[in-house]
Amino acid sequence: MQNHTIVSREEWTEARRALLLREKExxxxxxxxxxxxxxxxxxxxEKxxxxxxxxxxxxxADLFDGRSQLIVYHFMLGPEWEAGCPxxxxxxxxxxxxxPHLNHHDVTLVAASRAPLARIEAYKRRMGWQVPWVSSNxxxxxxxxHVSFTEDELKSDAVDYNFTRIPADGCPDELPxxxxxxxxxxxxxxxxxxxxARGPEQLIGTLxxxxxAPKGRNEGSTMNFVRRHDEYEDEPAPRGAG
Known part of the structure; x- marks a missing residue:
């Protein structure tokens, strides 16, 4: 956490007004x-x-469930994975x-993963979610x-992700x-x-x-503090990212 200058209320208000201009931008x-x-x-x-x-x-087309708009979250849960991506x-x-707000506004939201439906349903029960979740297996x-990659793709030099080519070396077979x-x-x-990648980040209200908050995200790398919500119990709260 960086050191902060301690100032008067008047000086703080002036600084806050300057930031407000940036926030409005x-x-x-x-x-x-x-x-x-x-x-x-x-x-x-066509498919x-x-x-x-x-x-x-x-x-x-069926997944629209009577509405005209559909949003699919590509959830990282591969066919052999025991648990979903944190x-x-x-x-x-x-x-x-x-x-309920999306449905009322003519939008259906579903998650989709390549895991078999039984594995999806088991993880969904563990997490206690209601969001519809389907298997694209x-x-x-x-x-x-371009959120899953074949063995041949991963053996090549690069794969298509986020509208560019990224190195295949070290790339997982599933991405969000x-x-x-x-x-x-x-x-x-x-x-x-x-x-x-970080494109859907604004869906994450916690961030x-x-x-x-005074310490912001307090992370060493992007979302490195995140665990599945039932895995925090035995882990101490972070005091600083270094």
Whole structure:
């Protein structure tokens, strides 16, 4: 934690007003970026991706559940994994409360992973989540959206992730992301948006709160303090990131 100058209330207010100007710039920039996001062109999907769900097999179009908009969180839980990615779990902890608001606003939110449905359901029970979660195992969905990688890809020099080529050496076979889709009145489905790496970070309300705490995120590297929410009990709270 950096050393802070101790000042009078008047000096603090002056400094805070200066920061407020920067915060307003950030808000206006975020609004502008949101407008550009909404103006992105769309891609018509030709594949009818299939998923295993608790209600039986469904296509991507079925996952809209009667709504016109669908957001899929690409959750890192591979076919052989015993537990979900801690970072993805951290993000998913924040989704249940949003579900009724999203549904009322014509948006369906689901998580998707390549793990078999039984493994997904078991981990979902462990975490106590309500968010719908489907298995993309056996389809090209994860590979086409560049959040899963084949053995051949991982043996090559680089893989496609976050709209660039990243080194394959040391790359895991699963990475996180978020994708959005629209279904029109005829039932056609369009890919409208995807975001990867730290892109979906604003979904994590805890980070937004920590950004306003005296020590901030207090992390040595990106989210290195994060554990699954049932794994904190025996671990002391961090006192500093170095």
């Amino acid at each position: 950030e808000t206006r920039l975020r609004d502008a970026v949101n407008a550009e996001r909404l103006a992105l062109p769309w891609v018509r999907l 009818a991706y299939r998923f295993d769900t608790p209600a039986g097999p469904k296509t991507l 970072g993805c779990s951290f993000l998913t902890d924040h989704l249940d409360g949003a579900l 056996g389809s090209d969905f994860n590979f086409d959206f 992301g978020l994708s959005a889709f629209y279904k029109d009145e005829t039932g056609e489905v369009f890919h409208t948006y995807s975001s990867y 937004m709160i920590l950004d306003r």
